[in-house]
Amino acid sequence: MNQQQRIIDSVATYRRDHRERAWVNLGCGKFPLDGYINVDAHEPSDVKADVWSLAFRDCGVVRMDHFLEHFSWRETVPLLELVRGWLYAGGMVEVEVPDMEEIMRNGSDFHDWLRYVYGSQQHDGEYHKAGFTINSLFDALEDAGYHEIKVRKFVSGFKTRKGMPCLHGTGRA
Numbered sequence: 001m002n003q004q005q006r007i008i009d010s011v012a013t014y015r016r017d018h019r020e021r022a023w024v025n026l027g028c029g030k031f032p033l034d035g036y037i038n039v040d041a042h043e044p045s046d047v048k049a050d051v052w053s054l055a056f057r058d059c060g061v062v063r064m065d066h067f068l069e070h071f072s073w074r075e076t077v078p079l080l081e082l083v084r085g086w087l088y089a090g091g092m093v094e095v096e097v098p099d100m101e102e103i104m105r106n107g108s109d110f111h112d113w114l115r116y117v118y119g120s121q122q123h124d125g126e127y128h129k130a131g132f133t134i135n136s137l138f139d140a141l142e143d144a145g146y147h148e149i150k151v152r153k154f155v156s157g158f159k160t161r162k163g164m165p166c167l168h169g170t171g172r173a
């Protein structure tokens with residue numbers, strides 16, 4: 001079993017064992033997830049609000065799929081710290097972002113290169129303001145006080161970003 005498979009398996013085990021706590025999906029966009037409290041400032045969702053105005057407690061999982069890059073890089077750590085405060089001790093944050101190192105390396109070979117870099121820009125919440133590498137995402141999670149941090153690279157198969165090089169990071173509060 002390789003390192004990536006181990007990370008995927010440990011996340012799956014965690015999810016199975018922590019169903020009794022609240023799970024939050026920040027920036028759900030047009031893809032709310034079953035079993036989560038879906039939050040978005042601009043799209044219909046369970047909680048339609050700006051993330052900075054919210055205060056959850058004792059959450060088991062806070063997930064952010066293609067959300068963190070929509071904030072200034074100066075806000076990366078404060079936002080991860082805010083979320084850590086919502087988790088119970090041992091709760092998990094899950095972050096997925098574009099892998100900017102890989103995107104820059106292959107540049108305009110990607111059909112959707114400009115959207116990968118700048119965001120879809122369909123509304124105010126859809127602009128990219130920060131980019132991440134495997135190391136910078138790890139460091140941001142560490143600086144925000146998470147432990148047991150793991151970050152892996154993968155290529156997305158999701159319908160709106162098929163082929164996009166991405167990073168998946170997890171950490172525990």
Ligand SMILES: C[S@@+](CC[C@H](N)C(=O)[O-])C[C@H]1O[C@@H](n2cnc3c(N)ncnc32)[C@H](O)[C@@H]1O
Nearest residue numbers: 027028029040041042049050051065066070125
């Ligand atoms: C690229 S979409 C991600 C959608 C979905 N999670 C996915 O995986 O495709 C980012 C979402 O974050 C939302 N968003 C941006 N800034 C926000 C904020 N300050 N508070 C809450 N939601 C915000 C946007 O409205 C947008 O729907």
